[in-house]
Amino acid sequence: MSKGITAAIIGCGGVGQAIAQDLAKSKLVSELLLADINLKGPSSVKARMKSDKIQVYEIDASNPRAVAKIAKKADIVVNGTVPALNLKIMEGCLRGGASYIDMANGDHEFGHPMFDDQEVYGKKFENAGTFALCAMGIDPGASNLFAKRAADHMDSVDYVKVRDADTGKLEGYFFATYFSPDAMLEECIRDPLFYADGKWGRSPALSLTEVYNFPEPVGPQKLYRTDHEEAELVPRFIGKKIRNCDFMITLDENFVQSVKVLKQMGLVSFKPVNIKGVEIVPFDVVVGMMPRPDALGGKIKGYAMVLTEVGGKMKGEDVVIKTWTYISHEKVYEMTGLQATSYQTAMPVAVVVEMFARGELKFKGVKSPEAVDPVKFCDYLPAKAIPVYEAIVHTKDASSAKAVEAIPSSICPEVAIS
Numbered sequence: 001m002s003k004g005i006t007a008a009i010i011g012c013g014g015v016g017q018a019i020a021q022d023l024a025k026s027k028l029v030s031e032l033l034l035a036d037i038n039l040k041g042p043s044s045v046k047a048r049m050k051s052d053k054i055q056v057y058e059i060d061a062s063n064p065r066a067v068a069k070i071a072k073k074a075d076i077v078v079n080g081t082v083p084a085l086n087l088k089i090m091e092g093c094l095r096g097g098a099s100y101i102d103m104a105n106g107d108h109e110f111g112h113p114m115f116d117d118q119e120v121y122g123k124k125f126e127n128a129g130t131f132a133l134c135a136m137g138i139d140p141g142a143s144n145l146f147a148k149r150a151a152d153h154m155d156s157v158d159y160v161k162v163r164d165a166d167t168g169k170l171e172g173y174f175f176a177t178y179f180s181p182d183a184m185l186e187e188c189i190r191d192p193l194f195y196a197d198g199k200w201g202r203s204p205a206l207s208l209t210e211v212y213n214f215p216e217p218v219g220p221q222k223l224y225r226t227d228h229e230e231a232e233l234v235p236r237f238i239g240k241k242i243r244n245c246d247f248m249i250t251l252d253e254n255f256v257q258s259v260k261v262l263k264q265m266g267l268v269s270f271k272p273v274n275i276k277g278v279e280i281v282p283f284d285v286v287v288g289m290m291p292r293p294d295a296l297g298g299k300i301k302g303y304a305m306v307l308t309e310v311g312g313k314m315k316g317e318d319v320v321i322k323t324w325t326y327i328s329h330e331k332v333y334e335m336t337g338l339q340a341t342s343y344q345t346a347m348p349v350a351v352v353v354e355m356f357a358r359g360e361l362k363f364k365g366v367k368s369p370e371a372v373d374p375v376k377f378c379d380y381l382p383a384k385a386i387p388v389y390e391a392i393v394h395t396k397d398a399s400s401a402k403a404v405e406a407i408p409s410s411i412c413p414e415v416a417i418s
Helices: 014-024 040-049 064-071 083-096 115-119 122-128 142-152 181-189 230-237 253-264 282-289 329-336 340-357 374-384 398-403
Strands: 005-010 029-036 054-058 076-079 099-101 131-133 156-166 193-196 199-202 209-213 220-225 244-249 273-275 278-280 303-314 317-328 365-367 389-394
Touching: 005 014, 005 064, 005 340, 014 029, 014 040, 014 329, 014 340, 029 040, 029 340, 040 054, 064 076, 064 083, 076 083, 076 340, 083 099, 083 115, 083 122, 099 340, 122 365, 142 156, 142 230, 142 303, 142 317, 142 374, 156 220, 156 230, 181 253, 181 282, 193 230, 199 230, 209 244, 230 244, 278 282, 303 340, 317 329, 317 340, 329 340, 340 374
Parallel strands: 005 029, 005 076, 029 054, 076 099, 099 131, 131 365, 156 244
Antiparallel strands: 156 303, 193 199, 193 244, 209 220, 220 244, 273 278, 303 317, 317 389
16 A cells, blocks of 8 residues: 555554553654544543544444544544454444454453454455454564564474563552453353363363463463463464463452452342342442553553464474563653553554554455464554564473573574573
8 A cells, every 4th residue: 555544443542552552652653643532542642642643533443333433534443442343343344445453352251242243244345345453463463473473483383382471560450461361260160161272171260270480571470371362363364373371460469359259249240130229230339440551651560471482393303482571660650651561462462453554454254363474463563662572492402492582583593502
């Protein structure tokens, strides 16, 4: 595309605001439409960026007709809301003729659409000459592409581990999440999906832990297996047959114990309860009492890291390829007034929007993150303060795994650490 595109962001919480701040500076975007039912987020970005390309709209994203009015003005629409609205916004994009990106899938247990529900729209997007790129944040999203790039260099793949760590300390809040409270709670109360010995299964919620030794500056961290899109998408779309895949994340112990108690009491149920003649959904009450992630900027100290580990064979040898990125909450606050989790989730979206503007996304229909060129994607990330580090460990010498050095560039087996 020779001239700049028009991009729309529907939903401007912490992640949406971070995407908007970045695209407002992009020479590849000529117009930026920010829409939300609450105008605080869009107005905050407009005031901060002081850009004439930004237009602000009030919208009910659960109404496809309302979404279509925005989509008709845009080349691409970013869904910055919750997975429950994915299909509604996709329908609006089809009516308006725009391509679509989101950052997470839902779960049928909560009445939300999953990726297979989105895939049903594949032919419609193909016939419209547009695409819907789903689950394209940091994890899922970049984590999938880290796996894909590693797998492309390997003869065969045995397993993929996605590990998410945060050393952040938040003062003054006992029960909070750095990402969407809706999504984070759902991931923790749902029995998590995993892929083992070539089959999908589920383990009891918050029952499995491990200590994973992350690269510096994070180091060893206790992780919990939670429900996440990678376990569903990576085995299907990585391009090679694999045996095992799962996702694990650091969780504050107060948060974990609180979630368990809330679950036992039925306070994270989606079933309405009649309280003095009023129908109330307990889950909504809990979420409503939690702070918004975009209100936590400047209050969190520490690092956020996302790492994908892929084990298999390369040139006949057993290897492990680790790819990761990290950034501090303090640095993100200085740059954007936000926090690292929102920023990390946002930048892969900004990269993909710019790849679309350059004409580098050739696919149509409904796609998972693996459809994006993983090499180009990772090459673009560092310009947005999301450095990509890689290390190749030859597992015949297990001790080398603890002393691995980061390789900041594309995978290069010639400089692999053995």
